[in-house]
Amino acid sequence: ATPMSVMVGVGKAAEHGILIRNGDALQQAGRLTTIVLDKTGTVTQGKPAVTAIVPVPGMAAGTVLQWAASLEAGSEHPLAEAIVAKARESGLSWPAATQFQAVAGHGVHGQVEGAHVRLGNSKFMEDHGIDCKPLRSEAERQAAGAATPMYLAANGKLAGIIAVADPVKADSQQAIERLRQLGIRVVMLTGDNAATAHAVAAKVGISEVMAEVLPQDKDKQVAELMRHGEIVGMVGDGINDAPALARADVGFAIGTGTDVAIESADITLMSGSLNGVANAIAISRATVRNIK
Numbered sequence: 001a002t003p004m005s006v007m008v009g010v011g012k013a014a015e016h017g018i019l020i021r022n023g024d025a026l027q028q029a030g031r032l033t034t035i036v037l038d039k040t041g042t043v044t045q046g047k048p049a050v051t052a053i054v055p056v057p058g059m060a061a062g063t064v065l066q067w068a069a070s071l072e073a074g075s076e077h078p079l080a081e082a083i084v085a086k087a088r089e090s091g092l093s094w095p096a097a098t099q100f101q102a103v104a105g106h107g108v109h110g111q112v113e114g115a116h117v118r119l120g121n122s123k124f125m126e127d128h129g130i131d132c133k134p135l136r137s138e139a140e141r142q143a144a145g146a147a148t149p150m151y152l153a154a155n156g157k158l159a160g161i162i163a164v165a166d167p168v169k170a171d172s173q174q175a176i177e178r179l180r181q182l183g184i185r186v187v188m189l190t191g192d193n194a195a196t197a198h199a200v201a202a203k204v205g206i207s208e209v210m211a212e213v214l215p216q217d218k219d220k221q222v223a224e225l226m227r228h229g230e231i232v233g234m235v236g237d238g239i240n241d242a243p244a245l246a247r248a249d250v251g252f253a254i255g256t257g258t259d260v261a262i263e264s265a266d267i268t269l270m271s272g273s274l275n276g277v278a279n280a281i282a283i284s285r286a287t288v289r290n291i292k
């Protein structure tokens with residue numbers, strides 16, 4: 001590629017809101033064979049909202065939400081924001097949790113007014129010997145509908161579940177179809193449970209899903225695909241995604257995402273639309289074709 005044609009390509013991309021860090025990234029984009037998409041905030045809008053609160057018999061939904069809010073007030077996770085917003089809308093007030101701890105990829109726990117309260121996924125509950133059976137089928141129903149169910153337990157006993165849903169971006173499905181037409185394999189990567197992940201993936205036409213991946217293991221999944229000969233583009237928005245963005249052949253950050261993701265990426269998509277990935281690949285291929 002001549003430096004001149006690469007410069008023209010980078011300029012053309014910028015007109016489409018695609019900021020490319022260097023000429024190498026532009027040329028690599030056209031060679032990608034696999035695109036890995038983070039779920040929350042990349043495929044989805046990143047604006048989760050509580051869609052259901054189901055207590056065990058004898059427990060009030062308001063108490064479940066209040067306990068959850070006490071814990072999540074100390075967390076920066078998107079799921080936490082959804083729970084605190086719901087508690088606020090419901091006119092609740094809640095005591096601050098003490099001895100608060102967040103366990104990456106699992107959930108949160110702490111003391112709330114003399115009770116030890118734990119909130120997170122089924123793995124988190126199993127690891128601490130909490131029986132989720134009474135609400136298992138309800139949680140599965142929520143997950144099949146593309147919501148993320150979280151279990152809440154107080155003093156080691158299941159108290160309820162809270163389901164949170166994050167709608168997919170309006171143009172994700174169309175953008176993913178374009179990637180496929182460009183001959184690209186599309187994989188979704190998430191820390192969320194497999195059932196929810198597959199339900200979200202189905203909405204946008206993705207069949208290949210890597211779910212229940214711990215935040216610190218996302219970059220290893222990317223490396224594994226590369227080891228199998230794939231040329232990998234990773235698209236993400238979160239702090240958790242930064243190592244995977246750096247590891248990939250081309251890292252794409254969602255422009256509305258965190259600064260850490262943008263700093264780790266080769267390409268930033270200002271609009272936040274996944275169409276930017278397909279556009280970048282198309283511009284790259286046109287650029288490289290012109291110089292051959």
Ligand code: ADP
Binds near residue numbers: 105213
């Ligand atoms: P993602 O890839 O969607 O960002 P994470 O790895 O952050 O997912 O979290 C994976 C799962 O762990 C979540 O779907 C949730 O069930 C649980 N979890 C993580 N953080 C929290 C939290 N602050 N409150 C409740 N559950 C959480």
Ligand code: MG
Binds near residue numbers: 039040041042
């Ligand atoms: Mg994300």
